[in-house]
Every structure is written in structure tokens, then in C-alpha cells.
Amino acid sequence: MHLVGVSHPIQDARGKAAGRTRYAADLVLPRMAHVAMVFSTVPHGYVTSVDASQALALEGVYGVFHCFNTPEYRFNRYRSQYSQTLIPEEPVFARRVRFVGDRVAAVAARDLETARRAAALVQVEYQPLPCALTFEQALEGINCLEGESPIRDEFTMEIGTPPSLEEGLIAVTAHTELGRLHHAAMEPHVCVADYDPDLDELTLRSPNQSVHGIRTVVADMLGMPYSRVRVVKTTMGGSFGSKQEWTVEPVAAVVARQLRRPVKLVYDRAAVMRSIVCRGPMRAEMTMRFQPDGTLVSLDLDLLSDAGGYIANSSDYVHTLVGKMFRCYRIPYGRTHVRLVSSNTPVSGSFRGWSSPEVALMLEHTMEKAARVLDMDPVQLRLKNVLLPGERDPKSGLPMEEVRTRECLLLGAERFCWTEKRREDAAFNAASPRFRRGTAVACGGHGNTYYPRYNDFAGVEMRMCEDGSVQVEVSIHDHGCGTGMAFQMIVAEALELPIQQIRLKEADTAHTPFDFGCYASRGTFVVGRAAQLCALKLRDEILNVAAQKLDTTPDRLYFDGPSVRSKDSPEITLSYKDVSWYALGTLCRELTAQEKHAVRSNPGVTGTHFAHVEVDTWTGLTRVLDYLAVHDIGQSINPEMCAAQVQGAVQMGCGAALREEIEISSNGQSTCSLAKYHLMNAPDLPDIQVELIQDGRSQEGPYGAKSIGEVSFVPAAPAVAAAVNQALGSDMGRIPMTPDRIMETIAKEGR
Amino acid sequence: MKLDFFVNEEAVTLETQPQRRLLDILREDLGLTGTKEGCSEGECGACTVLLDDLAVHSCLTLAAQLQGRRVTTIEGLEKNGELDILQRCFVEEIAIQCGFCTTGMIMSAKALLLQNPHPTPEEIRTALSGNLCRCSGYVQIVKAVSRAADEMGGRV
């Protein structure tokens, strides 16, 4: 391999550095209107009237749209596949508002400033309804109307065989609670919609994770043929799951159609934090039972989850969580009881890792406690219980293949100087009256596709240009981590072409093949494999055409760089250009290939993180002193980008463990400013170390690749949280471990 | 008001509102969309530009503060089709992912190197403390600035 495994700047790095790359908010269309939203100011209630007269009186206002003057279009923000039968629970403009930030009206004007001013002039009256803002209030059902139940989903799932004998087993129970998280993609949510009333065609441009998903939702909502709705994925300034659910696109589509003008809808940060989606809160009790030697025998999980204002994906999310529980450790028997409630708070939804990080926090918190109860070294306890090559995921039944968690633990413990650090911490803590240090480890697993929960496939098309360069049509949705470059590398590797010879654009329903979207970490593993297979098919096609030109058979030919040579006549060299010209000029056809790949595996992919922290027991502030992330990645396509993604996941995990939380005030207002939602910034992070273990190759991924984007986030918060507990000798299960919570714990438990 | 100021070394005259934000003037009136809006409240740093060679938030700067002053945006760094050393180092050190923080990050780094041509990694982290990146752990970004400083060898 000459390209795969060698680090490359991503495809648009130069344009981004120059400030030339265009994001959706940078687009301008003729006659374009700018849209500003009016959001609910009450957590639960009926909109009884909307008075837009003052807004409409402003010069330059084109229209105000709300539930009393616009057809009731409904959709389900989570629907990303045509086959999902989800209730269209969410109206574009709500009559019954379900949280502060629910959409009430949209104002379109000649410029954003005018639209914003007009939006502030729209008078909305509400008839308030009782609201639930906490788990307790939601469980009581105080926000339920007639016919509604406080429990929106409940199920029990058992996997494996229960232990025949409880006797002699050591049970460890831990309580874990997670607050709401903001994705904090730096680019706010945007959609530019353009409606052509003469052709009845709608074009939507937005940074999103599934162009076909949006098409399904918007076309069905508006009753338009799918073929007349074009969705184009624009350069995405980060997503982390927040651009996997559709909130701005349906609104922009409706307003553009009503107005018969192109419109641009940009949410500001406050609106993104309040009104798009957050990672929802969860409360869990987990019991693990061990044999005295530390072998995990069984596990019980009782989980309560809050969907927020709309159910959206929350029911699916908690079902998924059960499966994610079995992706790292050998759990002979697991029993899960899950309840889902719906409060009047921001909507819970997709977040990087899709429940793997949540369940990892529960697992690792319990595991950490178990290590203390069993008096075992945390690394040793994990070594005893991690899934090994040849074992299967008991939930899906699929082989874990060449999983390398064991190797991650061993390599990480050595590189992080685990034993020495733990010893030094003890000495430091004995000597320091104020600061406490702790070193901890956490493992976590994820998937590479949603198979076998649903069938998963991808299609790719390629054509060779007259000069031998190649155009690729594939529906990728680059989140900003260089999927485009990774795919160019995969294709260039297969065709033995330089990267510049491969042109590959992002998803556009008008041009690129059907695809489910870039989520579930399926981008490289599934779609990337399809691209590799398609390139191999194009190679065959090149050989076929070359054989016809040379009047021989393909088996007498071979590739030598980007050219074809003959085994029989060493002097013959055909460039791709020669082959392409022959195909076009003589055979009257273009050199093309079309391939699909339906995935049949989902190998184990895990990460093991090591964190070293120092807690100031006088102020409750925690400093991350040192951090190492070791990942079982299979073949990394673009290694430095993988490392950068892992470091980003660690940044996010440190934030989730220590300070990031959307809080809900007693009147239902949620944190909606980055001044109050504290991301980790440059001075607060150490030089995060990354090790990639690359010999645990997958059978199906391109060149043996496995996923990295989501799994990298899975063990991060658990590692930091465990290090804090190790430092304090505490058993905090609530993240984020803010200074206030740490001080409360110290006051309660002493240290 | 009539506003006379300089953008990327060119004299610009505009008829505008005194409370119009520099960010909107750049992006909407002058078409310089390399400057990004990430939070509208001076917290994320994506809109950072140089005002008389100092890093400032263009989202918190009004037309009424710009009379006669020099603004440098990301578009002003590239000279004759060649990226500034900082821009090139960001590309080569793999310091760019989604790119939305990148231009602001580079402008903050530029301001740092104008004042302190040989910064330590700690000084770089402080200079970038007002620029949030959600994709990375800042490792490559700090490396890129460090390398740019080395390559410039004190020249700015």
C-alpha cells in the first residue's frame, strides 16, 4: 500500500485555511429571504394567539408563518430511512408547545437583522399547561394530557443464561447519572432552501448526515415526489450527531414554498443549544456479579431515560443501548429494564457514540467499584473480562473477529506507566493536604455499522475521464474529519493513481447514489468498502478494455502504477488515458463501474483510555495532567486524522466528565450560552497521547479498517470520572463532576 | 454613518449603521465569508479578526468603533496566491478538521506571533484560549503554530 496508512491533510484543508471553503451560511441566492424564528417561552402550553401585525409593519418583512396561518405540516425529526414507521409527532409550527425553545413561528425578511427584529415583535399568547422538568415530575406524569402515559416506553431484555448459583458470587452495585450535553459543533445549524414553483422542485442545502433521510422526511411532509426534492450536503462545521436529526430543514422547506423565494435559516448558538437536540439525561443502577477471582458472571441494569419534549429517537436510543452493553466485556448474562419518560425540556437525541458512551460510563463506574471491592488492580480486572478474538457479541451473534482490547490494555498500561503512576499518586496524596491525584483506566466498545439491527449497504459509481482520471459518485457526508480524503485514498490506492486524479464530491440526492447517511460509524467501514470494491471493478473493466485493444485476454495483462502492461510483450505499456480513449473512440462506451456492498459483519472495535488527574479538594477544580488513548482500529486509512479525531473525543469526554452540562432552571429555561456551558479550551488540556493498534483488522472494512469517530468518545468520560473517584477515594456516579458536586461529595464523604 | 477604514490593506468606504457589527460588514457587505459566526457572543472565537494587529471578536465590534482603523481578515493573509506560513503549517500539521474554528484560530495565532515571535507551547495555548475547537484536542493546532514560529524565525 502506498497511500492507505500514510497521513494526508484532508481534501479541503487548504480552502479552509484560506477561508475560501463555503459553508451553508455563506451561500447567497438571488431574492433570498432570511428567516428568524420565534421560539416558545413557556415549557408546556397551548399557543392561543399569534399577533404578527407589528412584525409585518416593519419594512422588509416578507411574511410571518405560524400554526394559525400555515398548513399543519408534521414530521419526525429522527426519521432517516424511508422504511421507518415513526409517528410524525412534531409540527413545523407548534400549537401545543412542549419545551422552552419549541418552534412557534418563522419570520422571513430581506435581511437577517430585519428578520430578528421582526421576530422579537411577534406577540404570542399561551395557555400554560403543567410541566415536568425533572425525572420525578415526568414519572408522576404531571405534564400528561388525557390519554397520555408518563412512561413512553418500557421493556425488559435478557441476554444469555443466568448463573445457576448466586451463592459465592460477589455483587457490586453502582448508581450512575448523566446530565444533558450540548454537541457544540462550531458551525450552527443552517439550511438554505430554494423552491421552484414552476417546476415544483425543492432544493435544500445544509450540513447534514443524511441527504436521503431529509428527502424522505421533507418530501413526505410536503407530499412531493422524492425525485423533485433535492438535498445537497454542504461542508459541515462539525456535527457529533446534532446534524443527524432534522429541525431546520423542514422549516426552511415550508417557508420557501409558502414564500416562493429562496430562504436561508440560520440558528444562533442559543437556538442551537435550546431548540435543536441534546444528549439526554439518564439515571441508572447497575449490578455486576463476579466470581471471587474477578470473572464477571452477570449484570443487571435498571435504566431511566428522558426523551425531552419529543420522543424523537429516544425509544430507539435506549434499545440500542442494550446492544452496546455487550461490545467490550464478556457478559454471560445481562438483564436490562428500561423506562423512558418525556419531560418539557430540550429534545434528547443522537450524540456521538449513540448510547455506547452512556452505557460505558455505567459499566466502567461499576467495574471501578468492583475493583475496589475485589481488591484487584483495575487493569487486571479488565484483562480478565474483555472479549477476545474468536468470541461473539451475544446480542447480535456476530463474531467480534480480531478484537484487540487486551492488547490495548497491556500496551496502554506500559506506555502510561500505570503501576508507577498509581504508586506516585499514593505518595503524592499522602503528602498533600490540598490536592489529590488519581490514575484510572476505562474501556469501551462500539460498532462499525448498524447491521444486523437493520440491513446495511452502500452503492458507489465511478467513471474514468478521457485523461485517465476518475470521478466517483458516492453519498458521503464528511463531518469535517476528512471522509473525503479517506475515500480518495481508498480509491487511489486501489487504482494505483495519485490522489489528485480522484474527484469525489459529497452527497447530493440529484447525483449521488442512495445511501442511509453517515452515522453509526458506517462511513468508512460500509461506504468505504463499497468504494474500494467499485474501484476494483473499474480495474477489471480497465483490463477488459485493454485486453480488447491488445487483442489478448485480461489474464495476460497486469497493472504497473497507473498503467497496464502485458506479460507477453514487455515493451507494451497502456496508460489509463490510452485505455479510456480506446473505450470511448472504438468501443463507443465510457469506462464505468457500479458496485454495491451489503455488509454481513460488525467486528469488535474498542478503545482503552488512561487518565491522570489532579483534584483541588479546596475548590473542586480538576486538572487533567496526562492522558493516553489506545485504539483497536484495524488498518487506519489516514492515521494522523484518526489521532486528531481521538484527541477531539478526549477533549469532549473531559468536558462531559468535568463540566459540560445543559441545566434546566425551575421555569424551564435551559443553559443556552457558551459563557455558561464550559468546553475544554486549549490551556486546560494536556498533550493528549494516542496509540493505534492496527493489526486487529476487520474482514470486511476497506483494507481491514474499523471505525474510530464514535468509539473514540466511548471510554473518555468514564476514564476521567474514574480518575477523579480514584483521587478522592469516592464513588461519584453523577457526571459532570463539577467543582460544586466535588465539594459536596468531599463535605459528605470526607476524603 | 459614513465609515472609512482599511480591510486587508485596502481603503474601504461604506455607508452603514453605527451599530452594525464588523462581522456582518465583512461577511455580508464585503463578501469576506472566511470569518465565521459560531456563537455571536464572544465565546467561541470563530469570528476573530485583527484590529490594528490585535485579535478581536468581529461579532462584538461595531461600525462605530472602526473609523480609520485597520482590519485584517483570514483573506488578507494569503499573498500572491501563496498561503501565509501559518496557514500552510495548519494544513501540513493536520490541524484542520471541520474548519469552522480554523480561520479564527489562525488569526489569533497571527496576533500572537506579531507580538511574540518565539512563543512557548503554554503561551500558544493561552493565546488560543478564546478559540474553541470541538473536533480536536488542540494538539496539532499548537504544533502548527509552534512550527510556523520556527519557520518564520522571528520574521512576521
Next chain:
Amino acid sequence: MSTCYIPKTVEELGGALGHLTEDSLILAGGTDLVLHLRAEHLQPDVLLSLCGVPQLRIIEITSEQASIGAMATMAEIHKAMDGLPDLQALADAAGGVGSPQIRNKGTIGGNAANASAAADLPPVLWLLNAQAEIMGPGGVRRTISVQELADGHQGNTLALGEVVLRFLIDRTAFTGWRSAFVKLGHRSQVTISRIGMAMALLQAADGTIQDARVVAGAIKPVPFPLPAAEAILRGKRPDPGLAVELGETFKGNTRRVYKENAAKGVFQDTLLRFQP
């Protein structure tokens, strides 16, 4: 539509102040005002920008006095004061406000006049008994103490058409003193203060504290002195071990349990700044 005044001299400023009404806004660095302007969709009749008067930006330090123009930025103040023992607290506070971008625009005048409870400069200005020189319509001047500048409700006592021209610190009152400011926030940098601690000590050659001043910020609407802490410090050396006892002086001053407990940590970090 607003009328915009951008005076170029103090005299022009005096004239412009006469045009201000209740609906007018005065623009200094803008780091707070712009947020307010946008959130409230304000349409001021007059916007008076102070950024065109070079004199308001002057920082002048002599052995007797420090004069800091109201439009001096945090970055400029940090640079000018850093290393001057008696004024170090001002350098610390200005150098720790917000991010570099905020420090390049945010001004001392704005920070003090805006009078947010969490503002970092007021506790230091109180610590150093700073005076504020004020100008009103027509150029009329008066000087008040910074304590009188605050109205006690996170606002200021300036009358319509008044602005602060500069702050004055009498350095002769602090000959031989050292000062420091430490803040506690949610992260190490770019954070809003939860506690701001301004301390000034006059020490004998052997380190013994002869006199002490302590002012805390971000606890109440206005900074407040801690005479009990000052009493503890007098006659002792600035031993970080005193922090526990000093922390006790916070009791009763805040209803936030967290702040009450965390005070000792901030005291210790402040004392560490006075180590030889």
C-alpha cells in the same frame, strides 16, 4: 435611526455628552454592550463611541500616581502594570479577564461602569482606593471614589451624560506594598469569576505583614473588604497555611455553600503570590 458621535478630543466629548438622552448608549470596548444591544434589539437615539479620543486611552504611571484612561484596554493595563509590586493586582485582574480577544477590546471604564458583580477590576480598584474622574455635559468634571461609582445593584451612579475619563491611584499610599489578584472560575482561563480575591500587603524586611488589605469580588453585588482576614494577616508572614483560617472569614458573607468552602483555596493561591 441612531445618530452616532465619535468625538476625537475630550473637548468634543464634552460637547457630545450634552446630546445624550435616556435612550442613548455610550460605547466603550463593546464587549458587553453589543450583547445587550442585540439581545434587547435596542435602537438608541444616540450612540456615542468613545474609541476616537486617544487621550482616554493613556496610562500614565509616576512614582506618585497611576492614571489609567477609561478606554485603556485590559491588555494595555496588564502590560503597563505587570511587575509593579503595588499595582500587580491590577495587572493580574486585567490579564485574567476573558480571552485575549476580550482583553484587546474590553476597557477599564466599561468594566467598572458596567459594574457586573463578577467584574474583576472593581475589587482591585477598591483595594487600591482608586478615584474616578468623571466628565459631564459641557465638560464639567468631578472626582469620586470607586466605591461611590457603584450603585450597589450592579449599576453605576453616573448621571445622564456623564462618563468616566480616567481612574487615579495614589501610589504614595502604597509605598512598599505588594498586591495580587486571584480569581476562581469554571476553568483556568477564559472564565467568569465565582470568587475574585484582591490582596495588598505591606511587609517588613523579614516578611512580617505590617498592614494588609483584602477585598473580595463576585460574591455580592459590589466588592467588599474583609477586615477579619486583614486582622489575621497582620503580624504574621504570608504563610499559605493561613488559608484555612482566612477562609473562615468568608462565612456569613455568601449564601453559596460552594463559595464559602472554596474561599480558602483562593486565599491560598493568593498567599502563594506573596512568597519570596
